[in-house]
Amino acid sequence: VPSKLNQSFIDRMKNEGRQVLIMYGSQTGTAEEMSGRLAKDLSRYSKKAVVVDPEDIDCEDLNRLSEVEDALLVLCIATYGEGDPTDNAVTLVEYLNGGDCDLSGVRFAVFGLGNKTYEHFNEIGKQMDKQLEKLGAKRIFQLGLGDDDANLEEDFMIWREAFLPKVAEEFGWELNTEAET
């Protein structure tokens, strides 16, 4: 049995039967917090996600995500500066943009966090939404464009409430009527 510490998130998904991988690009914690809430939402369908800080993993392991049955990758990712990723997502964004990751068979959705007063509004969310498709993954829900200048929390609420039923439909998940909401 491999030790938990050395276990890749891919092995964890396989061993624990978790098909949803949520990754975040976050500087001040908003995207991280939203990722946790998305993970909790899955309990409505008796499902569990693996939530990962891309800084803590070997991004090349993403190339193995298609080994996980019915894998769903959710990116909750903020934009900074001149349309740059957050510090913790630099390696992830570089790796995905590098084009060597094969995500065929993987499904995905992206929620971007940004602010309309910046010139490069949600640049990284937009970029990743396009790039994941280029890498062979299938978009199962539209890109969310959270705007911190207006009401980011509301943007997120609207997105997640529509996202979840769509995911359930895609995978044929049954609602767990005993789950706390």
Ligand code: FMN
């Ligand atoms: N949002 C954009 O859409 N484009 C930007 O270029 C951008 N640059 C930012 C620069 C700074 C210094 C700050 C504080 C925010 C910027 N934002 C930009 C908005 C953030 O992406 C937004 O507030 C987001 O919710 C932060 O998420 P986090 O708490 O997970 O880091």
